[in-house]
Amino acid sequence: MAQLQRYCLTFAAVLAAAGLTGGLQPAQTAAVEVNLSDQFGSFRVVNTGPGISLKSEVEVERQVDGKWQNARVSNLLLVRSCQEKAAQKCIQLAARATLQPPPWRGTYCYSQCPISCDLDGPLPAGTYRFAITSCDGKHRFLSASFQKKE
Numbered sequence: 001m002a003q004l005q006r007y008c009l010t011f012a013a014v015l016a017a018a019g020l021t022g023g024l025q026p027a028q029t030a031a032v033e034v035n036l037s038d039q040f041g042s043f044r045v046v047n048t049g050p051g052i053s054l055k056s057e058v059e060v061e062r063q064v065d066g067k068w069q070n071a072r073v074s075n076l077l078l079v080r081s082c083q084e085k086a087a088q089k090c091i092q093l094a095a096r097a098t099l100q101p102p103p104w105r106g107t108y109c110y111s112q113c114p115i116s117c118d119l120d121g122p123l124p125a126g127t128y129r130f131a132i133t134s135c136d137g138k139h140r141f142l143s144a145s146f147q148k149k150e
Contacts, residue, residue, distance in 0.1 A: 032093070034130050034143035041104035043130055043143055045078065047093045053135040054078060056087040060104065060111075063127040063145065071123055075111050076104055078132070082113035090135040104130075106148055125150045 031049030
């Protein structure tokens with residue numbers, strides 16, 4: 001029994017020393033930025049934290065009466081180009097990686113890459129923003145707001 005107590009005390013001392021000397025690393029938090037560019041609908045996703053899995057679908061939100069609402073845009077995805085195969089449900093964005101998808105066109109269905117849409121049209125003028133969610137749903141990353149003109 002005495003030997004077990006010595007092992008426990010030794011283990012506790014090692015843990016305490018590691019904590020005092022910075023040997024234990026704090027958990028890294030997700031740090032993704034959704035940056036707008038000068039071109040309408042163009043945005044860049046920049047990961048300044050550890051690698052993260054993001055939902056491929058990008059949500060577009062519209063400000064109505066001071067509150068943000070889902071604008072119900074479809075087919076806006078985190079892809080590098082329109083030539084990519086069908087997007088997976090989630091994409092992996094490595095630490096310090098950047099992704100610049102094709103821009104949003106300002107429409108409901110044919111929103112980014114050529115696709116056949118039965119019901120499509122432009123969204124109304126207003127204030128919008130992009131929202132990207134981690135695959136586990138724990139993190140949500142928002143762009144700055146921007147204006148869409150008629």
